[in-house]
Amino acid sequence: MCIVYKRLVKMAEGESVKVAVRVRPFNSREKQMNAKLCIRMEGATTYINDIDGGDEEKFFTFDYSYWSYDGFDDVDGYLTPSNDHYADQKKVFDDVGVGIRDNSWNGFNCSLFAYGQTGSGKSYSIIGYGKNKGVVPLYCEDLFIKMAELQQENPDNQYQVQFAMLEIYNESVFDLLAGNRKALKIRQSKQRGFFVQGLEKTPVGSYKEIEDRMAEGTANRTVAATKMNATSSRAHTVVELTLTQKIKTGGANMTKTSVVNLVDLAGSERAASTGATGATLKQGAAINKSLSALGNVIAALAAASEGKKKVIVPFRDSSLTMILKNALGGNSKTVMIAALSPASVNYEETLSTLRFADRAKQIKTKATVNESPTDKLIRELKEENDKLKKMLEGGVIDQSMVKDEDEEDISDEEVQARLQALMDENNAEKASMEQEWKEKLEEAQKAIEALKAEQSRKQEMMTTTPHIMNLNDDEQLCGMIVFFFEDGSENKVGAKGAEPPNEIELSGLEIETSHCTISHSNGKLLMVVTDEAKVYVNGEYVSGKLELMHGDRLLLGANNMFTVVNPGERETAEKAGITYHKFTYHDAMAEIQNLGSGDDAQKGEELLQQDIAELGPMIGEVNAMSCAMDKKVKFDIVVMPEEGKRRRTAMVSMFSYLTSCSYLLSREEFISRKYKMEEMYQQFVEGDETWKSVPSSEDPFVEDENKETTIGTVSISLKSLGYLFEQEQTLTITNYQGAQKGELRVEYYPVKEDGSIITEEDDIFVDDPDSLVGQPLRFILKIPYARGVPKRFENVFCRYRYFLDTDYTTTGHVTGQNPEFNFSQSHSCVPVTDQFIDYLEKQSLVIEVVGTQIPVPVKPGDERTTKQLMASNFSVNQTPIALMDPEKQMMMSELESTKRRAKKQQNKLIKVQELIDAAKNEQSETISVVDLQRILESNADSMGIAVAGLLAALKFKSRK
């Protein structure tokens, strides 16, 4: 039988993507750096100010602009508004979360995604921290409360929530709930659009269970991140919640399914190049294909929504855009939260986030209610039946509704009979579907019970059994990996593949097959470290046997960091009134760098220490990667004086064993390069050989041979200028390791308005530099030459930044060991300000001597691996090589020059002595003053001033 009926699907009106932006408070790093606020908000409008660059203020209007920068009190851990301006988590949920909740109950697909640079507050808004729960937990809690209420009101209705969690990393899709990490395929079907084949959906019965599943997913993510040595902020995480409602309406059942996608995107800076300083590396660009593809998709959709024709939306370009196609391109109600940093240092990144959000708000989606096809059919049949009944009652029968087109007219009885048959068929189908539903539900219930039991067992063990749990750079990944030690157990720890298998299998850099053993006996934990395995306990490199105590920090290999939890010990300590400090990953890493907390150190010094603590483990990782792939490169942390400031800054040196060239990378350049290395390393781990054929111009382990390198620096104090004195100095060029790389002649002379040098005759005296304030000050800086520059550099030049200059002043390029720069430049400060006097007093002019390196190829026959090469000069503890402050460097440099001068004088005096000795021999042990005078005079040119005084004295004596 063929039923002809009209489709009754209601299509919602095209609806824009809802866009909210949110600005967070300064973080501690920004506070320490005295960051400047560059965002303000009025109503729904966000303004951004280019404080450092001076571009005009820009503004953008969104559905919501959330001010979370200030105006709050910490009440018991919850950040509570102290004025109307501040948007707390509740406000965000009320605006954004409630909409998602209502839409999902109405059967619409919904998507919420968070965009923004790393650390801008994406996770805070989506997931939240501690009591400040984000949209996801609040939505889920609300979902289950409402579900319980509805269930009570209508016991016949059935509701189910399923949970799935996936990760997109380097274009591969991984099910975070699957036991094994295997990349899944994205497929496309007419009905479902793009979908991830084989993605596991787990039924969940409460928010607690969702939390547990999320924790499980996050733990799997942590293990994978440790193994691949990747930072979490590089992956996109998608949580997918499917809400199915089986509702009895009248006689029919209605099943509504809505999928809610919660997407935590990778840090947006990964989409673009990282080095904001202009020293951008090509390797740093477009690292995350998915994120750049998302930008293109959004731009195309925005253009299409503006009515542009022939827009092709490149959904197929990346895994992320395929998965989000529904959310962005069609059947979904979509919300985006763009997270903003308030600090002017992040201006460029924040502006690009605002632009991205601005484009996103132009996108229109069309969401339809998702009914199950069977239910829809039943409902539509019922509607048809009602219609037919009405027709029957009214005596008008449209027979075409129940007969085939080519069939003859049929009797009213036949119409009724067919109708009845149809109803019976529907009822039978309904019953079978209900049975199937019931069975599925029972199955789900059992699975939930089993999980609950497992969970409570774990919970119990956490409070009774000693264990270690992981510490991670990303707060959300801490405590995700837990290994328990049962009493009487001996647990071998090491990489996979040991025979018999290790009880605790770890993956990651520098994990040995047999790394260590941890045994538990009567509340005591004993660790035995295998020879040569890398283990740090509380910052100390350890070997052999030792007892582990509650609160200890363990670093196994390069990046598996754990903290020891011994509930028995903790309890005893707590009874005695002792509370343990909660160590973060950074504390633990800083401890390994042996840096201490630096409570009373200067602010700049603290920042430096933070940078070193951050870079230290990264250096360990990249060196281990270099060894694993035999890249013949070694990295080290170096500490450089920051130009113009009495501050030091951490940088990274990259030394190539192939060319003996070393290059300096800024922290940003290095981090951006490291992402690329991780990508390469991932291919290596996965046995994908593409990394071997990467051209050297794109290889993060290779540096451009023509890159300019700092040979060394000299620091010269400009203090004398404050007294209008000149200065002429020959200063030692010191490289970052404190080694001398030649000498540089630097001179400066205060000058008058006409450019002539101020001399004593001018009779201008300044007792107090402050008296110069308001007056003009001009001087000439000369860099005549350098001496003894290492042979392996060519195209040598000097550069420096004077006072507030942002650009370098540069000398000409000269090749040779004794380059003559003949450089002279006039500088001024008109009028002199307090700030300038401060600059003269407290800072020094750092002159960098720069050149390009001439590669020295490896000796033929040297086939040592990177590991062997590093072992020959590699220290386990990556303590920075040179920790010299500019002042000390200046003093050292002066001292070195003096020493050299002294040495020369000494040589000359030795020569004089020799001559005298020779004369003595001739003159049988005595020498007349006249003869001595003659000897000295005939050698005076080569002896210089040292003997001039002596000669004068002799002349005086002989005259007498």
Ligand SMILES: Nc1ncnc2c1ncn2[C@@H]1O[C@H](COP(=O)(O)OP(=O)(O)OP(=O)(O)O)[C@@H](O)[C@H]1O
């Ligand atoms: N609105 C806010 N109010 C108070 N603190 C916030 C807010 N947003 C973020 N923070 C804090 O800023 C820090 C960074 O935030 P968060 O971890 O959410 O950033 P993210 O963008 O998710 O970073 P990543 O990309 O590394 O995951 C956290 O310590 C968080 O507590």
